Structure formats: C-alpha cells, structure tokens
Amino acid sequence: MKKMQAKTKWLSVLSGVAVSALLLTACGGGGGETSGTQPQPDTSASGNxxxxxxxxxxxxxxxxxxxxxxxxxxxxxxxxxxxxxxxxxxxxxxxxxxxxxxxxxxxxxxxxxxxxxxxxxxxxxxxxxxxxxxxxxxxxxxxxxxxxxxxxxxxxxxxxxxxxxxPDYLIYDADVVKEEPKSWSVFWDAQYKGKVSVYDDISNIYMIGQMQGLDKTDKGALYNMTPEQLQSAKQKLIELKPNVRKYWTTAGELNDLFANKEVALAVGWPLTVSEVNKKGRNLKWTIPDEGATxxxxxxxxxxxxxxxxxxxxxxxxxxxxxxxxxxxxxxxxxxxxxxxxxxxxxxxxxxxxxxxxxxxxxxxxxWQYVKERASYNDIWTEVKTN
The missing domain is CATH 3.40.190.10 (Periplasmic binding protein-like II)
Structure with missing residues (x-):
C-alpha cells in the first residue's frame, strides 16, 4: 500500500502485503497539536x-x-x-x-x-x-x-x-469537480480530457476489475484475472488515454500536477491531498461506489x-x-x-x-500477491504503447 512514491502505496498503501508502512513530525501527547519533540532513548531492546x-x-x-x-x-x-x-x-x-x-x-x-x-x-x-x-x-x-x-x-x-x-483514493480538485464523484467512471468523462492522472503501475488493472464487479464475491479475483479479463481491462484503459494528462510515477510528481492545476482527477494516496492542500489548493478524496484497492x-x-x-x-x-x-x-x-x-x-x-x-x-x-505478474505487466505495457 504507497507509498510517498507511487504507495513516492495506501496510497502510496493491506501499504505496508502490509503495513505501512511509511514519516511524521514529532508530536505532542494526549491527541493535541504536534510539539516537535523527539522520542526519548529506550533501552528495552538493547540494554544500556x-x-x-x-x-x-x-x-x-x-x-x-x-x-x-x-x-x-x-x-x-x-x-x-x-x-x-x-x-x-x-x-x-x-x-x-x-x-x-x-x-x-x-x-x-x-x-x-x-x-x-x-x-x-x-x-x-x-x-x-x-x-x-x-x-x-x-x-x-x-x-x-x-x-x-x-x-x-x-x-x-x-x-x-x-x-x-x-487506500488508493480517487482524488479530485474540488474547485474544478464540483460534486463528489460516485464512480471511477468519472475518469472517462469527456469534459476532463487531458485532466486525469493515474499511477504508472499494474494497479490500474485492479481498478478496472473493481469497476466490472469482479471482486464482489471474491476479493482475490482482481489479482487472478483470466486472459480474457485482462484483455477487457486493457481495452478499457486504452479508451481512457485521451483523458490522461500523465501517468505519474512518484507521489511528488502527482503533487506537482495538482499544484500546477494540470490535472483535476487522479488515483492517489493520502500524502498528495495533505501536501498539495498545504499550498492552498482544495483537493478532496473519496472511495467510489465500486470500492477502492x-x-x-x-x-x-x-x-x-x-x-x-x-x-x-x-x-x-x-x-x-x-x-x-x-x-x-x-x-x-x-x-x-x-x-x-x-x-x-x-x-x-x-x-x-x-x-x-x-x-x-x-x-x-x-493488494494481494499476483502470481501472473508478468502477464499484468505485459497488459499495462500494451496500454501505454498502444
């Protein structure tokens, strides 16, 4: 699960299989505001x-x-x-x-x-x-x-x-996308041509599997797709390409895309929402009705x-x-x-x-172990080069 990389995991994320895991300024106690203190020396595991x-x-x-x-x-x-x-x-x-x-x-x-x-x-x-x-x-x-x-x-x-x-959230610029998206299908909306970014990774195939309901009865189905299901996912991802501004490879890269107002929608991790909003932007996140990986x-x-x-x-x-x-x-x-x-x-x-x-x-x-990882990578390469 995410990586500040892409998880540069969630979301970047069952990470850290997981957790998380990966990153905080020192904090004050009692659930209050952070205080910048550092952990005190602890000799419990190493003696003196x-x-x-x-x-x-x-x-x-x-x-x-x-x-x-x-x-x-x-x-x-x-x-x-x-x-x-x-x-x-x-x-x-x-x-x-x-x-x-x-x-x-x-x-x-x-x-x-x-x-x-x-x-x-x-x-x-x-x-x-x-x-x-x-x-x-x-x-x-x-x-x-x-x-x-x-x-x-x-x-x-x-x-x-x-x-x-x-999680792999659906992140959106609330100044551009006025209503919270309810489905991953918003990525294919023609009004967002050139305004979408997705992770340069086979996890996009998992997203398509969720949109197709493959994991409704078996969560592992996303990670064990048949050749026919992989081909279907490939076609769907190829259809998305006109709307894709860039396939991001690190969380920092996605942060810049949002900060520079180059994209309005993306698959991303909590890190991006936190970092970009510190710069005065208005990003929000959601888990669509189909679910999220x-x-x-x-x-x-x-x-x-x-x-x-x-x-x-x-x-x-x-x-x-x-x-x-x-x-x-x-x-x-x-x-x-x-x-x-x-x-x-x-x-x-x-x-x-x-x-x-x-x-x-x-x-x-x-995310689960993908036994046929090479096949998933082949499909993703075909998407990007088609």
Whole structure:
C-alpha cells in the first residue's frame, strides 16, 4: 500500500502485503497539536543505551523504501541514539523494488518496505530474514489483523513488521469537480480530457476489475484475472488515454500536477491531498461506489544484510508509538501501532483512522500477491504503447 512514491502505496498503501508502512513530525501527547519533540532513548531492546551506541557507532543502515519512509523527522532520533547513518534509496513501484533487490541484495540493502502484492514472493523466494519479534518491545501493540497476515509467515517464523497502510483514493480538485464523484467512471468523462492522472503501475488493472464487479464475491479475483479479463481491462484503459494528462510515477510528481492545476482527477494516496492542500489548493478524496484497492507495507530485513543486528534495532525503534505517529504526520498514511494516537492531533487521528482501523479495513480491497505478474505487466505495457 504507497507509498510517498507511487504507495513516492495506501496510497502510496493491506501499504505496508502490509503495513505501512511509511514519516511524521514529532508530536505532542494526549491527541493535541504536534510539539516537535523527539522520542526519548529506550533501552528495552538493547540494554544500556551508551553501550549500544558504542557498538553500532559509525555504521550505516541502508533502506530501500517507498519515498517518505526514511524521513529525517523520525530517522534522526534513531541515528542520534546509535551514532549511525540511515541511508534511503527510494523505489517507485513494486516491480522496481524487485529489480533493485535482485541487483543488490544484502550487499547493498538492509531493510525494505514491500507492499502486499510482492511480500509473499519475497518470503517464498528466501530473499528476506526472519524477524525476532521477541526483540520488538512494542510488537503486541501493533494491530492484530496486520500482525497475523499469513503472507509474511513461513514455518512458524515472521518475516514482516507491520508498518504503514492506506487506500488508493480517487482524488479530485474540488474547485474544478464540483460534486463528489460516485464512480471511477468519472475518469472517462469527456469534459476532463487531458485532466486525469493515474499511477504508472499494474494497479490500474485492479481498478478496472473493481469497476466490472469482479471482486464482489471474491476479493482475490482482481489479482487472478483470466486472459480474457485482462484483455477487457486493457481495452478499457486504452479508451481512457485521451483523458490522461500523465501517468505519474512518484507521489511528488502527482503533487506537482495538482499544484500546477494540470490535472483535476487522479488515483492517489493520502500524502498528495495533505501536501498539495498545504499550498492552498482544495483537493478532496473519496472511495467510489465500486470500492477502492489499497496497500499494506511491512518492513523486512534483506537476506544477508551486513547490519542485521542494527536492522533489528531499527524495527524495534520504529514500532514505538511516537516514531509511528511521526510517520503518519509526514505521510498521512495509516500506521500499525494504535498507541501512536497519543502523539497525534485529532485531525491526524481522523485522517489515519488510528482509533478505528477496522472501519477502513472493511472499505478496502488490499493488494494481494499476483502470481501472473508478468502477464499484468505485459497488459499495462500494451496500454501505454498502444
């Protein structure tokens, strides 16, 4: 699920399979306004904080993540605590993640943030390390639904830490689109010729599947479409092309399209609404009647990581309530630890559904493992080149 990349997930999003996960300015307690405080040192997972800093001092932790999942607002406290450097490399799609990981592996990266469409593949392909959940001091505070997802479990071991998650919203410029759209079909409306943007990703095929009602009785149908269904989706997406201003690849790119008034409608993540409205625009989001897909981003440790113990320490740190709240502040994505609400404003609590995750869960068809991913990619390439 989303990535500040495209999820530069939701929405970018069952992310962080997920969550989320990926990002907040430090906040005040008690659900009030943010105060800019940093998390206090915690020695629960590593013993004496001074000894831990001496042990890891000078090391680098290399993250391969969706954009925004390594923001200094929450990584700096970790760097200061252990005397280390967090180095992010961003990817714009699940396919780019797979390509970079295959090229570099544990020699290059330590932690990754895959979404639910590829997480299972990474586990089954032995590309990630099991996580010692006994060393995650706040592990039991993470949402139970996210903790129990089977796609990152194998042989009794856990391979993913729930992080961030969210929806693929229909985002619209309310100064141009006066009424809230009720259907994804608004993208095909002739009055919006050249004013639509969709993610440069196979998830557009999922959207067409929802419009066709394929997931009404089986949510997995979107991710296991027949050749005939894929061809139907291709034709529908080709018909959309006259209305498409640009296929966006990062959340930052979509933000610019809206900020510059180049588009009025898009598929996007909560991050875009938050960032663009800070610049004085009037973006709104909705989940159409057909529903919406979404993503769950988990954090995983790369197989053969050269900084395995430090990576485990980072997972322990980021699972705590205040860093999780900072992730949500940066991205506006939902996060896995409900206790993060203590460090969020009331507005951010509402945006992220932190106090009622199950309510938003029920509205989203979260990305699943796509066994025939190559076929989906072939269809998407044909759409763009037709």
């Amino acid at each position: 904080a001074g000894d831990a800093k001496d042990k890891f001092k000078g090391q680098s932790l290399n993250l391969l993540t969706w954009e925004g999942y390594a923001d200094p607002k929450f990584t700096k406290a970790f760097e200061d605590k252990y005397g280390v450097k967090v180095n992010p490399t961003y990817f714009a799609s699940s396919d780019e993640l797979l390509a970079k990981l295959k090229a570099g592996g544990g020699d290059t990266y330590d932690i990754i943030s895959p979404s639910t469409d590829v997480a299972e593949l990474l586990v089954q392909s032995d590309m990630v390390e099991p996580i010692d959940t006994s060393k995650i001091s706040n592990y039991n505070d993470l949402n139970e639904t996210l903790r129990n997802m089977k796609d990152v479990q194998k042989d009794g071991k856990q391979y993913g830490l729930p992080f961030a998650w969210g 979404g993503w769950i981003d988990r954090l995983m440790i790369v197989k053969g990581s050269k900084h395995l113990e430090l990576a485990q320490q980072y997972l322990d740190y980021i699972a705590k309530p205040e860093p999780m709240a900072q992730v949500a502040e940066v991205t506006n994505y939902s996060v896995a630890n409900a206790k993060a609400a203590e460090f969020m404003s009331k507005e951010l609590q509402e945006i992220t559904y932190i106090n009622d995750m199950d309510k938003l869960f029920s509205k989203i068809n979260f």
